[in-house]
Amino acid sequence: MDKMPEQFEFPWQHSFPPFFTLQPHSETRARQISVWRALILDYFRFAKTCTLDIREASHHPLFNNASINRKLDNEFILAALSDLQRTQNAAPVDKQRHRWEIYWHTLEEWGNLIYNYVTNRGATGSVLTLFELTQGEDVQDEEFCGLETDVLVKALRVLEGEGKCEVITSDDLEGVKFF
Amino acid sequence: MGIIFGKRKHASRVTEQDKAVLQLKQQRDKLKQYQKKIELALAKDRELAKQLLTEGKKDRAKLLLRKKRYQEQLLERTDGQLENLERMTHDLEFAQVEVQVINGLKQGNEALKKVNDLLKLEDVERILEETREGVEKQEEINALLSGGLTEEDEEAVEAELHDIIEHSLPNVPEGLLPVRESESEEESLPDVPTTPVKEKMKSKVRERVALEA
Numbered sequence: 001m002d003k004m005p006e007q008f009e010f011p012w013q014h015s016f017p018p019f020f021t022l023q024p025h026s027e028t029r030a031r032q033i034s035v036w037r038a039l040i041l042d043y044f045r046f047a048k049t050c051t052l053d054i055r056e057a058s059h060h061p062l063f064n065n066a067s068i069n070r071k072l073d074n075e076f077i078l079a080a081l082s083d084l085q086r087t088q089n090a091a092p093v094d095k096q097r098h099r100w101e102i103y104w105h106t107l108e109e110w111g112n113l114i115y116n117y118v119t120n121r122g123a124t125g126s127v128l129t130l131f132e133l134t135q136g137e138d139v140q141d142e143e144f145c146g147l148e149t150d151v152l153v154k155a156l157r158v159l160e161g162e163g164k165c166e167v168i169t170s171d172d173l174e175g176v177k178f179f
Numbered sequence: 180m181g182i183i184f185g186k187r188k189h190a191s192r193v194t195e196q197d198k199a200v201l202q203l204k205q206q207r208d209k210l211k212q213y214q215k216k217i218e219l220a221l222a223k224d225r226e227l228a229k230q231l232l233t234e235g236k237k238d239r240a241k242l243l244l245r246k247k248r249y250q251e252q253l254l255e256r257t258d259g260q261l262e263n264l265e266r267m268t269h270d271l272e273f274a275q276v277e278v279q280v281i282n283g284l285k286q287g288n289e290a291l292k293k294v295n296d297l298l299k300l301e302d303v304e305r306i307l308e309e310t311r312e313g314v315e316k317q318e319e320i321n322a323l324l325s326g327g328l329t330e331e332d333e334e335a336v337e338a339e340l341h342d343i344i345e346h347s348l349p350n351v352p353e354g355l356l357p358v359r360e361s362e363s364e365e366e367s368l369p370d371v372p373t374t375p376v377k378e379k380m381k382s383k384v385r386e387r388v389a390l391e392a
Contacts (some may be wrong), residue, residue, distance in 0.1 A: 001226065001234045032329055067227075092284075126196045126197075126200070127193070127198075127200050127204065129201065129204045129205050129208050129301070130237060131205070131208040131212075132208060135208075166191065166192055166193055168197070168198070168201060173198060173202065173205065174203050174205070175201040175204065175205070177192065177193050177197055179192065
């Protein structure tokens with residue numbers, strides 16, 4: 001996740017020093033947070049990654065713009081992430097809220113994307129491995145191609161709650177059956 | 180139907196066959212990953228061999244190529260195995276579909292049997308018998324009723340019938356008339372007068388004139 005995708009274009013705010021300081025005025029701050037929200041989601045969507053460790057975030061090109069010598073402090077990042085969590089676009093993985101998962105699609109949206117794909121292929125009623133759902137040759141053009149397994153399983157659990165699939169994790173079997 | 184355990188309550192819909200299919204698919208995934216690994220190694224070896232050749236280390240390059248060739252053979256073999264796995268997977272899935280079809284047929288059969296049980300043969304016979312009895316009874320009643328009427332009403336019926344026939348009699352000849360006319364015409368055609376008769380008549384007149392003159 002540390003590798004910076006070359007093509008990602010940061011918005012103008014990213015080169016604007018005050019953008020990296022939490023603004024005191026509440027209205028301005030809300031605006032600032034909302035831009036950061038969008039930026040974080042865009043960036044992770046572009047990089048196709050989901051995980052972020054706040055402790056390493058100061059080295060992250062997203063939160064550290066060396067060209068203007070500004071970086072976001074951890075508190076600010078936490079504030080932005082908490083705001084994302086409010087809309088289910090992020091979730092802390094550990095209790096210390098250090099490691100986070102960023103969902104540029106919410107888990108529910110991921111679930112629907114996957115379920116649509118499965119029904120379009122007529123694969124309901126059959127079992128699929130987690131590997132072929134995210135790495136298989138058939139999913140190369142799908143948005144969830146390369147999705148991290150942890151996130152995939154969480155999205156599938158949402159579907160499972162709706163009775164649309166059943167996740168299989170027993171006897172070193174890892175797969176999912178769709179209905 | 181506990182509320183607390185409601186979520187976990189419904190039985191798993193994953194069958195043993197599903198697990199077997201999954202096992203096969205997982206095996207396939209592993210083979211694919213293995214292939215990827217070998218393919219990457221092959222590309223790397225090729226580059227390395229090239230480099231060794233430029234450095235003049237022909238023997239080492241050859242060794243490397245030999246290793247590469249062996250790995251290529253492995254790759255081909257895994258392709259065959261992959262095919263086997265895929266076929267097995269499809270066979271299993273198809274067998275499951277077949278089981279579903281059989282189950283569907285079985286259910287249909289049972290339903291048909293139940294419906295047939297409702298229609299017992301004796302019942303059908305009994306119902307038909309009862310219907311026939313009903314019909315016979317109805318006929319008897321009809322006979323009785325019409326029989327009771329005959330004494331007086333039969334005469335009235337006859338009378339009415341005659342009445343109708345009489346009233347409609349004059350009409351009958353009208354329809355037949357033209358036919359008779361044509362027949363009588365033919366029969367009553369006057370004989371064609373012969374010429375001698377005319378001459379006689381003429382001569383008679385002349386005679387009369389002559390007499391008068």
